[in-house]
Amino acid sequence: xxATSEPVGDGQSVQPASRLAxxxxxxxxxxxxxxxxxxxxxxxxxxxxxxxxxxxxxxxxIRLEHQLKAPDTMxxxxxxxxxxxxxxxxLWGARPSLQIGMLAVVIGVVGxxxxxxxxxxxxxxxxxxxxxxxxxxxxxxxxxxxxIAIVGIVGVEPIKLGPLVLANEVKVMVLLGLLYIxxxxxxxxxxxxxxxxxxxxxxxxxxxxxxxxIMLSDVLPNCLSPVIxxxxxxxxxxxxxxxxxxxxxxxxxxPTPSWGSMLADARTFLFSGEWWLPLFPGLAISVTVIGYxxxxxxxxxxxxxxxxxxxxxx
Amino acid sequence: MxxxxxxxxxxxxxxxxxxxxLLARLLGRExxxxxxxxxxxxxxxxxxxxxxxxxxxxxxxxxxxxxxLLAPTAGSVVYRGEQVTALEGRALLPYRxxxxxxxxxxxxxxxxxxxxxxxxxEALAARGVSRASRGRETEHxxxxxxxxxxxxxxxxxxxxxxxxxxxxxxxxxAMEPELLIADEPVSSLDVSLQGQIINLLMQLCRxxxxxxIFISHDLAVVKRISSRIMVIYAGRIVECGPPDTLLNAPAxxxxxxxxxxxxxxxxxxxxxxxGRDAAPSATEAKPSGCxxxxxxxxxxxxxxxxxPETMQLAENHSVACHFAAGAASxxxxxxxxxx
Amino acid sequence: MITGxxxxxxxxxxxxxxxxxxxxxxxxxIALVRRNGNVSVLRNVDLAIxxxxxxxxxxxxxxxxxxxxxxxxxxxxxxARILSGxxxxxGQDLVDLPESEMSSVRGRIVSMISQDxxxxxxxxxxxxxxxxxxxxAHRALVRRAARERAAELLALVGIPSPRSRLSAYxxxxxxxxxxxxxxxxxxACEPKLLIADEPTTALDVTIQAQVIALIERLRRDMNLSVLxxxxxxxxxxxxxDRVTVMYAGSVxxxxxxxxxxxxxxxxxxxxxxxCIPRLAGDAGPLPTIPGSPPRFGADLAGCPFAPRCxxxxxxCRSEAPxxxxxxxxxxxxxxxx
Numbered sequence: 001x002x003a004t005s006e007p008v009g010d011g012q013s014v015q016p017a018s019r020l021a022x023x024x025x026x027x028x029x030x031x032x033x034x035x036x037x038x039x040x041x042x043x044x045x046x047x048x049x050x051x052x053x054x055x056x057x058x059x060x061x062i063r064l065e066h067q068l069k070a071p072d073t074m075x076x077x078x079x080x081x082x083x084x085x086x087x088x089x090x091l092w093g094a095r096p097s098l099q100i101g102m103l104a105v106v107i108g109v110v111g112x113x114x115x116x117x118x119x120x121x122x123x124x125x126x127x128x129x130x131x132x133x134x135x136x137x138x139x140x141x142x143x144x145x146x147x148i149a150i151v152g153i154v155g156v157e158p159i160k161l162g163p164l165v166l167a168n169e170v171k172v173m174v175l176l177g178l179l180y181i182x183x184x185x186x187x188x189x190x191x192x193x194x195x196x197x198x199x200x201x202x203x204x205x206x207x208x209x210x211x212x213x214i215m216l217s218d219v220l221p222n223c224l225s226p227v228i229x230x231x232x233x234x235x236x237x238x239x240x241x242x243x244x245x246x247x248x249x250x251x252x253x254x255p256t257p258s259w260g261s262m263l264a265d266a267r268t269f270l271f272s273g274e275w276w277l278p279l280f281p282g283l284a285i286s287v288t289v290i291g292y293x294x295x296x297x298x299x300x301x302x303x304x305x306x307x308x309x310x311x312x313x314x
Numbered sequence: 315m316x317x318x319x320x321x322x323x324x325x326x327x328x329x330x331x332x333x334x335x336l337l338a339r340l341l342g343r344e345x346x347x348x349x350x351x352x353x354x355x356x357x358x359x360x361x362x363x364x365x366x367x368x369x370x371x372x373x374x375x376x377x378x379x380x381x382x383l384l385a386p387t388a389g390s391v392v393y394r395g396e397q398v399t400a401l402e403g404r405a406l407l408p409y410r411x412x413x414x415x416x417x418x419x420x421x422x423x424x425x426x427x428x429x430x431x432x433x434x435x436e437a438l439a440a441r442g443v444s445r446a447s448r449g450r451e452t453e454h455x456x457x458x459x460x461x462x463x464x465x466x467x468x469x470x471x472x473x474x475x476x477x478x479x480x481x482x483x484x485x486x487x488a489m490e491p492e493l494l495i496a497d498e499p500v501s502s503l504d505v506s507l508q509g510q511i512i513n514l515l516m517q518l519c520r521x522x523x524x525x526x527i528f529i530s531h532d533l534a535v536v537k538r539i540s541s542r543i544m545v546i547y548a549g550r551i552v553e554c555g556p557p558d559t560l561l562n563a564p565a566x567x568x569x570x571x572x573x574x575x576x577x578x579x580x581x582x583x584x585x586x587x588x589g590r591d592a593a594p595s596a597t598e599a600k601p602s603g604c605x606x607x608x609x610x611x612x613x614x615x616x617x618x619x620x621x622p623e624t625m626q627l628a629e630n631h632s633v634a635c636h637f638a639a640g641a642a643s644x645x646x647x648x649x650x651x652x653x
Numbered sequence: 654m655i656t657g658x659x660x661x662x663x664x665x666x667x668x669x670x671x672x673x674x675x676x677x678x679x680x681x682x683i684a685l686v687r688r689n690g691n692v693s694v695l696r697n698v699d700l701a702i703x704x705x706x707x708x709x710x711x712x713x714x715x716x717x718x719x720x721x722x723x724x725x726x727x728x729x730x731x732x733a734r735i736l737s738g739x740x741x742x743x744g745q746d747l748v749d750l751p752e753s754e755m756s757s758v759r760g761r762i763v764s765m766i767s768q769d770x771x772x773x774x775x776x777x778x779x780x781x782x783x784x785x786x787x788x789x790a791h792r793a794l795v796r797r798a799a800r801e802r803a804a805e806l807l808a809l810v811g812i813p814s815p816r817s818r819l820s821a822y823x824x825x826x827x828x829x830x831x832x833x834x835x836x837x838x839x840x841a842c843e844p845k846l847l848i849a850d851e852p853t854t855a856l857d858v859t860i861q862a863q864v865i866a867l868i869e870r871l872r873r874d875m876n877l878s879v880l881x882x883x884x885x886x887x888x889x890x891x892x893x894d895r896v897t898v899m900y901a902g903s904v905x906x907x908x909x910x911x912x913x914x915x916x917x918x919x920x921x922x923x924x925x926x927x928c929i930p931r932l933a934g935d936a937g938p939l940p941t942i943p944g945s946p947p948r949f950g951a952d953l954a955g956c957p958f959a960p961r962c963x964x965x966x967x968x969c970r971s972e973a974p975x976x977x978x979x980x981x982x983x984x985x986x987x988x989x990x
Contacts, residue, residue, distance in 0.1 A: 198422035202383055203485060207440035208410040210403075221427045368857035369828070474945055475714075504713035505884060506928045509941025516938065531858065534930035538939060561932055575862040576932065577887040580914040609859075 034298015040291025048094035055088035059257050068269075071276055078276035080265060086276060089257035090284050096246075096258040097288065100173050101238030105231050107177025112184025113220075113227055119185070120192025120223075121215045132189070139182035147175045147241070151250040168253055172245055180234055187230055191223035225303035232296035236289040243285050259285050318395070319356035320493060320525050321380065321413075326353040326389035328375055328549075348601070349375045350549040351621075353389070357493070357525060362516070364540030364557070365529040366572070372549040373529050377497045380527070381415045382406060393493075411441070414486035418498035419479050424470040430456075430481055431466035437488035455484040459514060476507045483515065487522070494519070495527045500535070512539060533572055537561055542630065545569050548605035550621065555631035565633040565642075567612045604636070612637040673744050675846055675878040676702040676725065676763075681738035683720060683729070693953075694720050694733060696903045699976065699983065700880075702846065702895075707872060707879040709889030709910065711925075712899035715946045718882045721899075722848045725880070726765050727755050742846070761791045764839040768851040770831035773838070774823035780807070781819035784838055791842040806837040810867060829860035833867065840871060846878045847871075853888070865892060887929055890914045895981075898922050901947050901957035904976065907983040918982070918989045921958045956987070964988045 026035050047054065057075070063083035071078040077086035119131040151171055159166045195201070196219055204214045239259075245251035246260025254261060259281040266277035328350040350372045357363045367373040378384040380391065382398065390399045398409050417423045424433060434452045443451055456465055459480040470478055479499060486494060496515060500508040516539055519526050530536050536543055537557040544554040545568065553566040564570045603618045604610070610617065614636050622636045633639075678700040684691040695717045702708045712718040723729050725740055727747055740747040742763060747755065767773060775783060784803035788794050794802065800819070807815035810833040823831055832852060839847060849868060853861035869892050872879050883889050889896055890910045897907040898919065906919035917923045927940045944961040947953060956962070959969040968987050976985045 199417040200423055200425040202378075202415070202417070203423065203482075204436075205383060206381060206410060206414055206486075207437055207489065208407045209440055218425055218428075222425070368859065476945060504946070505930075506713060506925055506942040507945060508930075509928055509939035510943075513938045513941065532930065533858075534932050535939070537932060538930060538936060571859055573932065575859045577862075577865075577885065577891050579887040579890040580911060 030298025030300070030302040033294050034302065037291050037294025037296070037298055040287060041295050044094055044288045044291060045098065047091055048098045051091045051095060055085075055091045057085035057088045059084060059088040059092045060255050061085075068274055070274075077280045078274070080262075080277055081269070084257075086262075086280055089262060090259070090280050093257045093259045093262060093281065093284065094288075096169055096252045096256065097239045097242050097260075097285070098235075100169055100176065100242040100251075101235040104173045104176035104180060104238045105234050107174065108180025108184050108234060109227065109231055111177070112181040113188045113223070115181065116185035116188030117192050117215060117220055117223060120189040121196045121211070121219055123193055123196065131185075135182040135185050138178065141179065143176075143179050143241070146179070147172060147245060148248065148250060150175055151245070156250060156253055167256075169242075169251065172242065172251055176238055176241055184227055184230060184234075187226050188223045191226065192219055195219045195222045229296050229300040229303060232292050232299060236292035236296070239285060239288055239292075317358050320359040320394065321357040322392040323353055323355050323376075323380070324390045324392065326350055326376070326379060326386045326391070328372070328379065328384070329387045348549055350379070350386070353546075353549075353551055354624075355544060355551065355554070357527060359492075359525050360523065361541045362519065362526045362528060362539050364536035364543040365527060365546060366531065366533055366536050366543060367529075367546035368531050370548070371546045373546055374497055375549075376546070377415065377495050377527070377529055381413055381495055382409060383415075411489055412491055413493045413495070414489050414491040415495040415497065416479070416482050416486055416499050419475050419482070419500075419502045421471070423482050424478055424485075426470055428469075429466065430468050430470070430473075433470075433481065434484055434488060437485045441489050451488075455488055458487065458518070459484045475503050476510060479503065479511050480514065483511075483518070487518070491524065493525045493527070495529070497529045498531070499528075501530065501532070508535070533561075533576065545572070550605065551624070551634060552606070553631075553633045553635075555628070555633075559628070559631050565627055565631070565638040566635045567610050567637065568606050571609070610637075614640070674701045674741070675704045675706070675743060676700070676880065677739075677741040678721070678725070679739045679741070681721070681724060681740060682736045683717075683724060683733055684736050685732050686734050687732070691736075694902055695724070697976070698738070698899070698902075698904055700897055700904070700907070702878045702880060704845070704878055705872070705876045706895065707869075707881055707893045709893035709896040710880060710882045710899065711884065711886050711889050711896060713884050713925075713946060715901055716899040717902040718899050719850055722765060722850050722880065722882055725763060725846075725848060726759060727752075728765075757791070760787055760839075760844065761842050762844055763846040763848065764842075764844040765848040765850065766832070766835045766839045766852050768854050770828065770835040770855075771823070773835040774831060776823050779820050779822055780834055784819075784834075784841055787838055787841045802841070803837075806841055807834070809840075809871075810834070810837045811863075812837075827860075828856055829864060832856060832860075832864050836864075836867060836871070840875065840877070843875060844877070846880065848880045848882070850882045851884070852881075854883070854885075861888075868892070885929075886914070886926060897983075898925070901953065903957060903973075903985065904983065905958065905985050909981050912982065918984050919986050920962045920964050920989065956985075962988075 026032070061084060063079075066075065066079045066083040068081055069075055069079045071086075075085050075087065077090060080086055080089070115131050115135065119128045122128060151168070154171065156168045158168060159170065196215075201214055201218055204218055205211075242251055242258065243260030243263065246258045247264045249261075249264065252258035252261055262281040263278055263285075266274075266281070269277045327348070330347045330349055332345045332347060353376060365373050365376070375384065379386050382391070382401070386399065390397055392398070393409060393412065398406070401409065424430075428436075431452060434455055435448050438448050438451050438455075439445075452466065453463055456463065461477065461480055461484070465473070465477070465481070470481075473481070482499075494515075499515065500511050503511065512535065515526065515528075518524065528536060528540060537560075540557055542554065543557050543560050545552050545560070545566065547568050553560065553564065553569050555565075560569060561573060564573060602620060604613075604621050607613050607617050616636050620636075622634045622639060624632050624634045625639045625642065626632050627638070627642055678698055681695055681698040682693075683695040684693050698717070698721060700708070700710070700721065710718045710721060720729070720733070723733075724735065725742070725747065727750070729735070735748050738748070742758065747758065750758070774780075781800060781803055784806060785794075785796070785799035788799045788802055789796075792799075803819060804815045807818060812818055812830060812833055823834070826834060836852075847868070852868070853864050856864060865888065868879065868881075871877055879893075881889055881893055886896075890913070893910050895907065896910050896913040898905050898913065898921065900921050906913065906917065906922050908918075913922060914926070917926055921942075924940075924942045928942060930939065942961050947957055947960070953973070955968075955970040955972055956965070956974050959965040962969065966988060972987075974985045974987045976983055
């Protein structure tokens with residue numbers, strides 16, 4: 001019986017290796033859109049990480065002699081009412097935004113994917129019902145209002161957990177994360193439900209592999225695509241929530257710079273001509289959110305019609 | 315044939331309970347769907363056992379029950395004389411080594427996120443093959459099914475349907491089974507390629523001494539390779555016998571209908587199609603009666619109320635049909651009278 | 654014979670000599686336009702269907718048979734473009750027809766049913782709604798008249814108690830019944846050409862026979878031309894007058910059904926016929942064609958079947974064979990007599 005002799009060469013023209021690598025990366029990120037998004041996200045992340053190095057001035061240094069200066073060669077983005085350099089504060093402001101945005105998503109993903117996976121894999125039993133009802137209740141709570149209410153009640157002081165002192169942002173992070181859980185869980189649940197019925201899962205059972213192993217090693221990787229896309233979009237949402245919460249004074253506490261609190265401070269200066277005060281933090285928020293959204297869109301194109309090579313049925 | 319059977323199914327039943335409203339549940343009137351209604355069969359070692367049925371016949375449910383992916387509602391599964399119906403978890407592992415299954419190719423028989431090498435490696439690991447020998451054994455498996463080493467790094471979607479089926483076969487062989495269940499293994503492949511996979515299966519069964527249960531809706535293929543064929547309809551076995559007998563002298567009207575319905579090519583052009591375009595009859599059988607009643611040209615009064623018992627027509631040939639039973643005893647009486 | 658809305662009986666027309674073909678595809682070449690080069694899907698495909706004739710189009714995966722059907726309906730997938738050739742429906746070339754005119758052709762002159770009736774029928778609407786939609790679009794019938802016609806159509810395709818079934822939803826029907834409803838929808842406006850793309854592949858073999866008989870009956874009664882697409886040569890030979898065999902996007906052989914079945918010329922056709930499992934066949938290994946069809950979009954020099962052909966010569970591998978026409982037969986092969 002002859003072995004199937006498939007012609008191995010796939011007929012692609014030979015290109016220099018470096019160009020091929022870039023091309024593959026570009027396709028991986030979902031084309032030009034995804035690449036643009038990825039570039040912006042990378043820029044913002046690097047800014048946050050290297051803020052101490054990149055900032056020309058100390059963001060907390062109050063120098064009233066430089067108060068409310070328009071952008072010039074020394075202060076690229078101008079100064080605020082306390083004489084602090086807006087540019088440096090914008091750079092440093094990336095930190096809390098990203099921290100809250102990304103860590104909230106981590107909480108959401110871990111909780112949501114975990115619950116959704118279990119509910120979908122063990123579908124048909126009481127576990128599924130319990131989890132789904134729990135998620136329904138969680139999802140019924142309006143996000144921003146709940147965050148404001150909790151922080152309003154608990155207060156904005158840092159939490160002391162033994163040796164750890166957690167800043168106010170942590171409360172926001174955790175709340176946000178919890179509220180992301182139902183959406184991500186439902187997303188995972190839908191995939192887990194259909195993937196668990198797939199023949200390859202049955203094949204693993206035939207190998208005698210215990211259920212929990214199959215769930216983690218076989219079903220989970222096939223549920224992650226929509227989750228990854230959603231996660232990038234949720235980071236963007238988290239940044240806006242951070243800005244909103246800080247805007248109302250319940251988020252990042254002064255004097256720590258954050259885009260939201262900078263906008264809050266700029267409120268009084270909206271119509272008095274100091275345009276640079278609301279503009280730059282606002283731009284920072286917009287650009288970051290756009291970046292994450294573009295990345296999410298790009299990834300969606302790559303991950304969702306997954307291995308679809310676009311070849312029709314003939 | 316005095317060989318003791320490898321696998322025995324005794325009165326296997328499978329009922330699915332459908333979701334119903336609270337009131338219905340309280341009144342005890344939950345709708346249920348009987349997927350299998352009392353299947354009894356035995357498979358001898360080394361044989362190719364063909365199971366023919368159309369969609370909804372319950373053949374896939376039966377396959378899953380044999381493979382212990384599903385538990386039957388009633389009845390028992392006996393392997394080499396030992397009860398395996400109630401086994402679970404660790405106790406089921408030895409049975410898992412012995413019985414493996416190949417599924418109908420779709421994009422879901424191989425994990426789309428794993429490379430072929432990993433899929434096979436995991437199967438070997440499940441058997442207990444050490445990490446060191448896994449590589450070598452994976453390549454050996456690929457060779458057995460006629461695939462080259464370059465397959466190892468590929469993903470399932472990069473393979474053709476035929477290649478995916480070969481990998482599926484290799485995966486099931488990794489466990490070194492004794493009994494292989496093939497559930498519609500070639501139905502999604504081109505006709506010109508089906509032969510490749512089927513011939514491979516037959517060759518492997520011969521070389522490795524495997525017993526094969528071949529499930530399909532394609533009577534012609536099943537006839538060609540099976541030593542015995544069982545016809546299943548609406549969850550019940552209607553006829554069982556050697557291929558030639560079944561095809562030349564079928565006893566059950568459904569078997570006859572299957573044969574008649576096959577397109578005959580040019581030869582079929584001028585044939586009168588008996589009742590082909592007839593709308594199905596409105597009479598439904600009671601649950602206790604024969605499910606084929608609405609479509610049966612030979613229905614008798616008793617068919618509506620009582621499912622016929624299995625009758626042995628010849629040493630290897632059995633049928634469950636009132637009409638066939640009547641015809642058989644009539645001819646027996648005829649012979650008696652003549653003789 | 655069926656009666657139109659005005660009550661006049663339709664007679665089967667006599668076919669005059671030299672009559673125009675209902676459908677005539679000439680030199681159709683379609684490719685998927687990609688950034689890194691075109692992927693050829695159909696190469697120089699010729700096909701002709703006379704009025705009232707049933708023509709079978711046979712091929713396996715990658716043969717391009719479904720693409721041909723979609724080309725006639727001008728429902729090609731995104732990215733597929735007709736590079737050259739003509740699709741003449743009653744003499745009118747459909748290739749460059751503006752979409753607005755094309756939508757009045759679909760359903761009215763040419764209609765299609767496909768493999769999965771689940772996707773042809775919208776699960777959210779009743780059967781009545783779906784049938785009357787087509788009727789009212791093309792025939793401008795008022796609601797009551799459309800409803801009557803819909804009931805007539807259901808009876809025509811053999812659905813029992815048609816009037817009560819009008820208010821049912823697709824999921825309430827079995828697979829075979831759904832296909833009948835899909836056929837009813839397709840013939841609602843009395844088209845002249847019906848394209849049936851693998852209409853019975855998803856159905857059980859016993860139901861398959863019924864649906865085929867239905868199509869055959871409609872063909873006779875309505876003088877319908879049928880383009881029957883299938884991978885099942887046996888099935889096609891039963892009901893088609895002519896058969897065209899395709900492989901990897903090209904036509905390899907076309908002839909009357911008798912000739913194709915009893916005396917196939919092209920090596921692929923012969924091998925394909927040999928592979929069909931027969932009840933009357935002997936035991937032993939099943940015949941098969943070694944190798945597999947060329948990968949989609951692979952560059953083919955020479956005959957696409959050459960790598961798998963036992964009769965292939967050097968010429969076959971380097972030069973694509975030209976289509977020869979002899980009487981009723983068309984053959985594309987260097988080696989076959």
